[in-house]
Amino acid sequence: MSSSNNTKKRRVGGDTPAVETDNNNNELIAIKSSIDELVHQNRTQNDNIANMLQLMKGMKDDMKGMQSEMKDMRGEIAQLRKKCDKSSADIISRFDGMENKQKHHDVLLKNQKWEYSAPGLTVSYLDSIGVDQRDEVEDLLRQIQKYTEEMRYGTSDGDITLDINEVEYNEELLPHWKEFANALEQYKYDLKFSPKDNKSILQLVGMELSDEVVDLLSEALKSTHFRHVLLQDNNFGEKGAGFALDYLKGNDKCEEFAFRDNVMGTQNVEELCRIIPLQHPSKC
Amino acid sequence: MLVLYNCKGADVNGYEMLKSVMNAGKLKFVVLYLSDNEINTGGDTFIATFLAKNPILATLDVTRNELNDDDAGAIAIVLRRNSELRTLNISRNNLTNEGWEALGKAVFDKTSLNSAADSNHTCNIDFPDDDDYDDVRQINGDISSDKYLDPDYVRQKKIYKVLSDRNRNRSNVEHFDEDMQVELLPDMLQLIEEYSNYHIVEIGEEEVTPPQDTQDIEPLSIMFEILQRWDKSLAVFEAFGSQSSVR
Numbered sequence: 001m002s003s004s005n006n007t008k009k010r011r012v013g014g015d016t017p018a019v020e021t022d023n024n025n026n027e028l029i030a031i032k033s034s035i036d037e038l039v040h041q042n043r044t045q046n047d048n049i050a051n052m053l054q055l056m057k058g059m060k061d062d063m064k065g066m067q068s069e070m071k072d073m074r075g076e077i078a079q080l081r082k083k084c085d086k087s088s089a090d091i092i093s094r095f096d097g098m099e100n101k102q103k104h105h106d107v108l109l110k111n112q113k114w115e116y117s118a119p120g121l122t123v124s125y126l127d128s129i130g131v132d133q134r135d136e137v138e139d140l141l142r143q144i145q146k147y148t149e150e151m152r153y154g155t156s157d158g159d160i161t162l163d164i165n166e167v168e169y170n171e172e173l174l175p176h177w178k179e180f181a182n183a184l185e186q187y188k189y190d191l192k193f194s195p196k197d198n199k200s201i202l203q204l205v206g207m208e209l210s211d212e213v214v215d216l217l218s219e220a221l222k223s224t225h226f227r228h229v230l231l232q233d234n235n236f237g238e239k240g241a242g243f244a245l246d247y248l249k250g251n252d253k254c255e256e257f258a259f260r261d262n263v264m265g266t267q268n269v270e271e272l273c274r275i276i277p278l279q280h281p282s283k284c
Numbered sequence: 285m286l287v288l289y290n291c292k293g294a295d296v297n298g299y300e301m302l303k304s305v306m307n308a309g310k311l312k313f314v315v316l317y318l319s320d321n322e323i324n325t326g327g328d329t330f331i332a333t334f335l336a337k338n339p340i341l342a343t344l345d346v347t348r349n350e351l352n353d354d355d356a357g358a359i360a361i362v363l364r365r366n367s368e369l370r371t372l373n374i375s376r377n378n379l380t381n382e383g384w385e386a387l388g389k390a391v392f393d394k395t396s397l398n399s400a401a402d403s404n405h406t407c408n409i410d411f412p413d414d415d416d417y418d419d420v421r422q423i424n425g426d427i428s429s430d431k432y433l434d435p436d437y438v439r440q441k442k443i444y445k446v447l448s449d450r451n452r453n454r455s456n457v458e459h460f461d462e463d464m465q466v467e468l469l470p471d472m473l474q475l476i477e478e479y480s481n482y483h484i485v486e487i488g489e490e491e492v493t494p495p496q497d498t499q500d501i502e503p504l505s506i507m508f509e510i511l512q513r514w515d516k517s518l519a520v521f522e523a524f525g526s527q528s529s530v531r
Binding site: 230232238240255256257258259260261262263264265266268269270272273274276 | 285287288289290292293295296300301303305307308312313315317377470
C-alpha cells in the first residue's frame with residue numbers, strides 16, 4: 001500500500017523524478033548530439049584544412065619545380081648568351097683575319113715590283129773603319145736586306161733577328177734602316193694574319209741605334225706587334241729605353257720583353273712599372 | 285716574361301729597380317730575369333717576403349748581383365712555403381757555403397723524416413758544381429733542361445733517401461720515438477715498401493717510372509735493420525713463437 005501511495009504522490013506532484021530523468025536524458029542527448037555535430041564540423045574543418053595544406057604543398061612543389069625550371073632556363077639563356085658572344089667574337093676575329101689576309105695579299109701583290117734600293121756603302125766610309133768593323137757592318141747590311149726582303153715578299157718565318165757584334169752607327173746606314181723600318185711597318189698584316197703558333201720575334205742585338213733610327217723604328221712598330229722582343233747592347237741611352245717602353249705599352253700581344261746591356265734610368269723604371277700592370281697576366 | 289739584364293742606369297739602384305718591378309708585376313710575371321744589375325739588399329728581406337706570398341712567379345733569375353748569405357737564408361726559409369717557384373738562379377752573387385747550405389736545406393732537409401717531407405719539392409736551384417751539393421742539385425729536377433718532377437714523387441724520394449742513408453750506418457732505430465708502439469711495426473714495414481716504390485707513379489690509368497736513385501738501399505735491408513735492432517720487435521717474434529707452439 002505504501003508503495004502505491006508513493007506512486008500516486010509522485011504522479012500527483014507532476015514534476016516527478018522520472019520525468020526529471022527523462023528531461024535530463026533528453027538534454028544530454030541534445031548536448032551529445034551538439035557535441036557530435038561540433039566534432040563532425042571540427043573533423044570536416046580539419047579535413048578541409050588538411051586538404052588545403054595538401055593543396056598548398058602541391059602548389060609549393062609546383063612553384064619549386066617552376067623555380068628550378070626558371071633557374072635551368074636562366075642557365076641555358078646565360079650559356080646561349082655566352083655562345084652568342086663567343087660566336088660574335090669569332091665572326092669579328094674571322095672577319096678581321098680575312099681583312100688582314102686581304103691586306104696582306106694586297107701588300108704582297110704590291111711588293112712584287114718592289115726592290116731593295118738602299119745604296120751601297122761608300123769606299124771612304126769603309127776605309128775609315130777598321131777591317132773587323134767593316135765585316136760587322138757588311139754583315140749587318142746583309143741581315144737587314146735579307147729580313148727586309150723576307151718581310152716584303154712574305155717569305156719570313158716570323159723571326160726577325162739582327163744579331164751582330166757591336167756596330168757603331170753612321171749616317172751611311174740610315175737608308176738601310178729606312179728600308180728595314182718600312183718593311184716592318186707593312187709587316188703588321190703578316191703578323192696579324194699568321195697563326196698564333198707561328199714565330200713572332202724581333203731581336204736587335206749588338207748594333208748602335210741612333211736617335212733617328214729609334215724614331216724610324218718607333219713609327220714603324222706602332223702597329224707591328226711582335227710577341228717576343230729583345231733589345232740588346234744598342235747603346236741608345238734613355239731615349240732608346242723610352243722607345244722600348246712605349247712599344248711595350250702599345251703592344252698588347254707582347255709575351256716576352258727582354259732588355260739587355262742597355263741603360264735604363266729612374267724614369268724608365270718608373271714608366272716600366274706603370275706599364276706592367278696594364279699587361280694581361282697571361283702574356284707575361 | 286720580363287728580362288732586364290745589365291740595364292741599371294747610373295741614377296738607378298738595382299735593388300730599388302727589383303722592388304719596383306716585382307711590386308708592379310706580382311700578379312703578372314711568370315718569368316723574371318734580373319741578372320747583372322748590382323742588386324744589393326743591404327739586409328732588407330723584400331725578395332723573401334715576396335716569395336713567401338707564393339706569387340705566380342715560376343722563374344726568378346738574379347744571377348750576377350750582390351746578394352749574400354743573409355739573403356739566401358731568408359729566401360731559404362720562405363721556399364718551404366712556396367710551391368710556385370720552379371727555378372731560382374742565384375749563382376754568381378756573394379754567397380758562401382753558408383748561404384748555399386741554407387738553400388740546400390730548404391730543398392732537402394735530412395734532419396728528420398718530417399723535415400725531409402716538409403722541404404720544398406718544386407724549386408730547382410743552380411747550386412755550385414761542388415760535390416757538397418750533389419745531393420740537392422737535381423733533387424727537385426734538372427735546372428739545365430728545365431725538367432720538373434712531380435712533387436709527390438720528389439717528397440717520397442727524399443723520405444726514402446733519408447731511410448737509405450740511415451740504413452747505411454744502421455741508425456734508423458736510433459731515430460725512433462721511445463714511446464713508439466710495437467703495434468705500428470706492420471704499418472711501418474708496409475710504408476717502407478711503399479716509399480721504396482716512389483719511382484713508380486700512377487698518373488690516371490697510366491703507370492710511369494721517373495728515375496730511381498742508384499744509391500737507394502733495398503727495402504728489405506731497412507726492414508731487416510728495424511727487426512734486428514729495435515728491441516720492441518722482439519715481442520712480435522715472441523708472440524709469433526708462442527702462437528706457433530700452441531698450434
